[in-house]
Amino acid sequence: MNRWSIARLVAAKDLRIERRSKVLTNQVIPFAGVTMVIFAFALDAKSARTDDGFVPLLELVAPGLVWLAALFSLLLLVQRAFAIEADDGALDALRVAGVDPVAIFWGKSAALAVQLAVLDMVLLGAAVLLYGADVPAGGLVLLVVTLVVATCGLACVGTLYGGLTAGFSGRETLLPLLVLPVVAPVLIGATRAVESALGTGGVALSEGWPWIGLLTVFAIAFGVGGALAFGPLIDEAT
Amino acid sequence: MIATIIIGMDNAFEILGSYVITFAVIGGFTWRVLRQGRRLADQVDDDQKYWT
Amino acid sequence: MSAPAQPVVELSDAVAVLGGFPVLAGATLTVDSGEIVLLHGPNGAGKTSLLRLCAGLLPLERGEGRVFGLDLTSQQVAIRPRVGLLGHHNGLYRDLTVAQNVRFWGATVGATDAEIDAAMERLGVRGRLADVGVARLSAGQKRRTALACLVARRAELWLLDEPHAGLDAAGRDELDDTLREAAAAGATIVVSSHEHERAAALATRQVGVVGGQVAA
């Protein structure tokens, strides 16, 4: 079995578990939705003055809130992704069986990325419905590219640190401490890129593309770095 | 006499504050390191301390 | 019985530590190919740790250990695909069905559908049980599913920690038959059990474990 097919196997397994247990749809997405609503309470329905006159504050900060909610949900999804491995000793079983850790990393990252992508789309939808953000047709390509690249980066970081903290007591608090500073570039980059895509506050579309470069480098760095580090991190015996 | 010059200077609060905080924290950390070393040294034989 | 050229497990004065406590305090053990070795001893004697050490889940702190002639510390990667451990946990995904679990583990070594079906057949989890979610199984059924996973991924050295626990009488008989079959088919089995008489009847050799050491 080569690395690629094992990665696909692991990803398919994780997605099948999600399809049967529905944790994403029944718990994480509602959580993300409620987060979007309480952001609105915190920020109120005020307006802010921009170059284009008065714009509702929520519309102005909608891209940032979408990614902030995505980050919080990422933490939940990562906990879940490794709870299914740790619950009945499956992670141990994978280690005993010598299943290629690089393949496990890519497989679990891919499954996490798919779930995150679904979540991102729901959050964008919520931003459109609740915050009055609108998606111009011209920004659609930038929006989709941002979503894909940012999601890949987040999934790699999440899987890497999720694997590191899996099985330790106090992982619920350690995971955010490790993950949030690392994903700050994604939050910044993805927020600016989505602002350009949506034309929030009059930001030009062309201003979004440099951020895609940052997000791509981030995703590649942690895709490669994570694949190298994941094996030694989950394997305590060698 | 230096004290009067210092108190008299502009932004004395920030400037003195940065010195006081810096030296206090360094002092506290140094003290902690020393105390910890002393505590552990009491439990370890001298011939096992590689620096002696 | 002629002595095989290569013992499957060779531990010499092995020490392993868990949370600062020496769970293994110089264990020496040799297991030859095709044997069914029973580990017995009081709780906390180090039976589980001995199995976990052989499975590569516990690092070897001192001493030497070889499995299939390969060094436990430096050649772990080559040992692992050939070893299967069934411990206190079954290593199953509770949100998947029996068949999905066995297929997953079989697929990690590229087992064919026929091989996977045969493994499930042998453990009696093929028919009606196959499509039941693992969360809804009884303890015995879970154990059988986990063994089916071991068969499906073609483990040559089976390390079984209290496999009889939680099984009813019929389940235990079935398990014993399965282990005999597996040994006959070339698997080497190290098993710890509190069901001493039953396991003694099954085992080709008994080994006492006490104080993190193997009794002579």
Add this chain to the structure above:
Amino acid sequence: MTTTTPAPATTPTRTRGTGTTATRLLGIATVVMLGWLVAFGLGFSPADRDQDEAVRIMYVHVPTVWVAYVALGVTALCSALYLFTKKHSLGFDRFAGASAEIAVVFMALTLVSGMLWGKITWGVYWAWDARLTSFALLFISTIGYLAVRSLGGSHQQRAKRSAIVGLLVVLEIPLVHWSVRLWNSLHQEPSVLDTDGDVSIEGLMLFSLFVGVIAFTLLYVWLLLHRTRSMAMADLLDDVGLDQALADRRAEGASS
């Protein structure tokens, strides 16, 4: 194969602390230099033409930044040395850990003195300046590194795990810095000064800064040596405990 507790004939002394003649001399030199730093920084050196008295904060701020970066660099270097040398020496791991502890302390000080400087120069404590912001994220990551160190397990497990996390923090630095830079360029630069706080410094001012860097570097080396020795003793005590526990465990086997 019986109990093999090493039993020396005479009771060894346990009087020596973590200090040696060399570290004591180093300590004295450090204290003298720190004294000079205060004297020059607060007394002898003149107020700056542009920064006025605020420049005095620079004499402690710049050396703390310097030590913070040096300490992090040492952590990264020792992490790499641990991982990529054959021997996997725990000595490197302890240097990495001790250095990271010092780094956290100096990073906290950097942030505090930086904020006080910002209050004078920009009028606010926090200006979302690129350097300040990425430094704050790095600070949190270093705290995370220390949390990973305390997760438990054997010494080698701790060493391997934390060395990898240490290198990941290093991987993160350029990404964070790049993103914050790019983000910051959208905002108006703080107008008073270049964000670096670089000013044309000369004479006594340069000398004061120099004194500060030397003093803090000496302090760093002193702290690193003492802390590493403490950690070595802590590890040693764990191992001694293990020998004792091993003997007990074997006796348990023999008696039953």
